[in-house]
Amino acid sequence: MTHRLAPLFEGHTDVQADIDGRPADTADHATETRRLVASYHPRRLTLTVSEVITETVSSATFRLRSPDGADLPPFLAGQYVSVFADGTNRPYALSSSPATLDHWDLTVRRVPGGRISNHLIDTLAVGDPLTTSGPMGVFHYNPLFHGDNLVFLAGGSGVVPAISMIRDIVDNGLDRRLHLIYGSRTPDDVIFHEELDALAADHPNIRVDHIMAEPGNGWAGPTGLLTASLIKTLAGPLDGRMVYVCGPQALYPYALQQLEELGHPRRRIRFEANGAPADPTRQAHWPADTDPDTEVTVTAGGTSFRTRRGRPLLDALEDQGVRPEAACRSGECGLCRVRVLKGTVHTAEEAQLRLSDERFGYTHSCVAYPVTDLDLDL
Incomplete structure (x- = not known):
């Protein structure tokens, strides 16, 4: 069918004849597009733990591979994946x-409780499967806006x-400087200590400074808080x-x-x-005289239950077996957006809502x- 505007263009008859003379395209482009998108942005991956590396007494690295040996989806340094275990999920x-x-x-670093x-640290072993999401998150370098001289x-x-981010700079030979200022409780708590110091010594565009809250004997570097x-x-x-900032929740307002x-x-x-705020009642808009330990009734997904405010x-x-995507x-x-x-x-x-969410109750x-x-x- 010829578009009604086609005759306005010189040579349209020849172009239309060429199109009409081509063999019919019977390829399933929609399926191929979905396959390609899923390979870069999978909702779920079942991976295998190929190695467990003890970093400190309270942290470990789990090396994950595809069971068939295929490459995993690409990611940007600083992004996370969501790990699904024990009936819930957490981003790492x-x-x-x-x-x-x-x-x-x-x-992964052990969090008390x-x-x-x-x-993960107590049970995950070499050969075990682990389900994750694909990479996601916006905490990564943006070449248009972040410049080439960074502080972390x-x-x-x-x-x-x-x-x-540091490994990305080194492995890809990027023309980018990064100065890491890293606070730890004690020297034994420093994750990647030897590697960080070696990378800084070998690459002039990488600088690493350690700060110890409880230095003990023999520490000659900076101590105390990150003032x-x-x-x-x-x-x-x-x-x-x-300046990038990442650490425990208390670091953010302080930094x-x-x-x-x-x-x-x-x-x-x-x-x-x-993560969610450690104490939502400390936020200025928490409703006055609302006790967080009292209970209310929530009805969702065909079930009703009591829960603390x-x-x-x-x-x-x-906890009730109702698991929105998260x-x-x-x-x-x-992803966990719901309508009230x-x-x-x-x-x-912390919620980064859409402009229309308040109006429509999301x-x-x-x-x-x-x-x-x-x-x-x-």
Whole structure:
């Protein structure tokens, strides 16, 4: 069928005749497109643990490979995958280099009372299967906006995305500088200690400074907290450099305060999403006189149950066997988005909602807390 505007163009008759004379295209392009998209962005992968590397007394790296030996999907240094285990999931940053895709490395640090970190470290062994999502997340280098002179403030296991970024620079010979300032409790707690120091010694565009909260005897480096004064001493004038921050939740507001004291603009600071708030009642918009330990009734997915006001909706749903799709558990990815049909929730500051979500009643269940009885649409 000739489009009604075609006659307006010179030579359209010859072009149309050429099109009409071609053999019919019977290829299933939709299926091929879906296959290609799935290879880069799989919802689930069942991988095999090929090696377990003890990093410190409280952390380990699990090397994951495809059972058939195929390369794994590509990722950007700083991204994470969601690990599915024990009826729930948790995000863990990839510590390996994007230059090598025959395996992924997941480095996990034990969290006291942590459901999945302890489960993985205590039970996962060579040969075991592990289900993950594909790579995701926005905590990675952006060549258009981040510049080529970077600072990374890390605390504890927050060094994991930093080592991936450093390995990326080294393995791919990137014309990029990165200064890692890494705070740990003691020298024995430093993850990748020897490798970080070796990479910094061998590559002038990589610099690593360690800071110890409890240095003990024999430590000659910086000690204490990552203050504005110490950042300035180690990194020099920030001059608008992009600063990445990753570590325990308490590091984020503290690091922001120190960087603001140095006059560093907020738009030049990148925070890694790192879980639901430890205490949602400390947020300014938590409803007054609402006791987080009292219970309400939640109705969702054909079931009703009681749960504490101070417990994230996603956790409460999973306890009842109702498992919405989820990944970051930090309010960022939006996969656990649910609609509140009736009732009120406290949506934490961490939630990165769409502009229309408040109007239509949507929230991210991983960082939403039931203030009243709720009816949910999953």
